[in-house]
Amino acid sequence: MAATEQGFVVIGAQSTLFSITNLRTMETIERGQYPVAIGEDIFATHQIEPDTVDTLVAALAAIARVFADYGVTKLSVVGSHSFYEAHNAQFVRDQILSRTGWQLQPLTLSQESFYRTQAVLAKFPNFSAVTQDGTLLIDISSGSVELTAFTQGEFGFSRNLSIGPLRVFEVMSDLQRSVPNYVAVMRDYIDSRLVDFMRLLPKDIHYPNLVLMGSALSMFETLIPTGDVTVETDSEGLALIYHEVTHASDQYLSDQYDLTPTQTAQVLPTVLLVYRLVQVLKSSRLWISNLKLIDGLEINTAVAANSPAVTIDPTKEILISAQNLSERYQVDIKHRDSTVTFALQLFDRLRRLHGLGRRERLLLQIAATVNDIGSYVDTHKHYEHSDYIIQASELMGLTAAEQRMVATIARYHSSDTPQTDLSDLRELNSRRRLVIAKLSALLRVADSLDASRQQKIQKIRVSVQPTRVLLSATANDDVALEKWTLRRKGQFFAAVFGLPIELKGRTRV
Numbered sequence: 001m002a003a004t005e006q007g008f009v010v011i012g013a014q015s016t017l018f019s020i021t022n023l024r025t026m027e028t029i030e031r032g033q034y035p036v037a038i039g040e041d042i043f044a045t046h047q048i049e050p051d052t053v054d055t056l057v058a059a060l061a062a063i064a065r066v067f068a069d070y071g072v073t074k075l076s077v078v079g080s081h082s083f084y085e086a087h088n089a090q091f092v093r094d095q096i097l098s099r100t101g102w103q104l105q106p107l108t109l110s111q112e113s114f115y116r117t118q119a120v121l122a123k124f125p126n127f128s129a130v131t132q133d134g135t136l137l138i139d140i141s142s143g144s145v146e147l148t149a150f151t152q153g154e155f156g157f158s159r160n161l162s163i164g165p166l167r168v169f170e171v172m173s174d175l176q177r178s179v180p181n182y183v184a185v186m187r188d189y190i191d192s193r194l195v196d197f198m199r200l201l202p203k204d205i206h207y208p209n210l211v212l213m214g215s216a217l218s219m220f221e222t223l224i225p226t227g228d229v230t231v232e233t234d235s236e237g238l239a240l241i242y243h244e245v246t247h248a249s250d251q252y253l254s255d256q257y258d259l260t261p262t263q264t265a266q267v268l269p270t271v272l273l274v275y276r277l278v279q280v281l282k283s284s285r286l287w288i289s290n291l292k293l294i295d296g297l298e299i300n301t302a303v304a305a306n307s308p309a310v311t312i313d314p315t316k317e318i319l320i321s322a323q324n325l326s327e328r329y330q331v332d333i334k335h336r337d338s339t340v341t342f343a344l345q346l347f348d349r350l351r352r353l354h355g356l357g358r359r360e361r362l363l364l365q366i367a368a369t370v371n372d373i374g375s376y377v378d379t380h381k382h383y384e385h386s387d388y389i390i391q392a393s394e395l396m397g398l399t400a401a402e403q404r405m406v407a408t409i410a411r412y413h414s415s416d417t418p419q420t421d422l423s424d425l426r427e428l429n430s431r432r433r434l435v436i437a438k439l440s441a442l443l444r445v446a447d448s449l450d451a452s453r454q455q456k457i458q459k460i461r462v463s464v465q466p467t468r469v470l471l472s473a474t475a476n477d478d479v480a481l482e483k484w485t486l487r488r489k490g491q492f493f494a495a496v497f498g499l500p501i502e503l504k505g506r507t508r509v
Helices: 038-045 052-071 090-098 109-123 165-175 182-200 235-247 252-257 260-280 294-305 317-327 333-351 358-371 383-394 400-411 430-448 480-487 491-497
Strands: 006-013 016-022 027-034 074-078 135-140 143-151 156-163 211-214 230-234 283-291 457-464 469-475 501-505
Touching: 006 052, 006 294, 016 052, 016 294, 027 052, 038 165, 038 469, 052 090, 052 469, 074 294, 090 294, 109 135, 109 143, 109 211, 109 294, 109 317, 135 260, 143 252, 156 182, 156 317, 165 182, 165 260, 165 283, 182 260, 182 283, 211 260, 211 491, 230 235, 230 252, 235 283, 260 283, 317 333, 317 358, 333 358, 358 400, 400 430, 430 491, 480 491, 480 501
Parallel strands: 006 074, 135 211, 211 283, 469 501
Antiparallel strands: 006 016, 016 027, 135 143, 143 156, 230 283, 457 469
């Protein structure tokens, strides 16, 4: 098997999916799934039961035989966020490792959102043209719903809600036999969870288009012709489905759409959610897509491998997500942009000094974008507030460790300084601690260059000399405050890189 072909496995709430993909051409060599419904255990008891673990391991063993038949040796095996909601998830993860030899990688909600968005950007037909008008991507998995807004062909923002259909069914199952108006109660429950998302939508943008995708769309997927990625319908077509589902028995739905009992239980909450969004947003066009999380995982891996078959920019949505977070907390936009510019210039011109790569550059750019959001809570020790807000937020596309790193870099961009031996960062491994120190040092310098918040410095030249790093600034005003600030905040730069850093300013007349 060619080195460009890789195996992928995604353990989701309802099934375990696998694929073999040629990363150079994005050709799917093999794809399939095993119906292992760990979500039934998780949402009912918060545990993955031993019998379910045995079934999951058997499915993974079968997938391993398929990979072996194709000669696939390079694998990516991930567990969805739903998997890690189980209280015994770490124990199950260890059992999978010991019984299959596969190391299961966790996904955060923001990573899942990122991968699904990548799948749509790369594979949805004419997506750029569709999203010129307001478009809402609705990804429905068993445990959660990801709502992602696009307008004028660009990503807007994303929000995850814990109203996946299987979760809703488990939460409300005791009501089904005790209330006469079960559909109305479930509708009210879903509406109550949509309130926060609707509040975030820009008031001046209409969303006529909805794109529906996800692992919980068993009934909708029967409407997609074999070989197609998407099918288009309208609000009237959805209204007919809504009328059918709200008046049909579970047995009828199961027989009509060839659904398992678990899939049948999710039909009503799924249709209710989509129908309510169509009504509230006054949407007129609906696309149903069979794209899934595994498609985005393939795309992202291909991008990392510099595949010529994928042309999307993998960082664009990540940076927009960070900018949205900074604007939500009303940072000083001009200072933010100035700090980002200086931080990236320092990173690029001091590569031989820090030895870091593209991913670390992205983390610095994100940290420079969001480092001041804590001022929304209190300007006093705002860096501490920035730390916990970032950790509690959804930054699209970052791993849990990377989000922790960004939060820590933001914390140390101001007067708070990590201990010289980095002993206060022991929860992170030694490499990540060193990266945090280097990026924090660069961000402290960048922030100092606009200490007055007046953008006095138009450009800088960076010179690495035997005994110092010299910044030569061209400014439109006196930069005495910036020099004084850098003398204080630049001490950590000297500790990390072994060279003091100085600012020399030249005022442009």
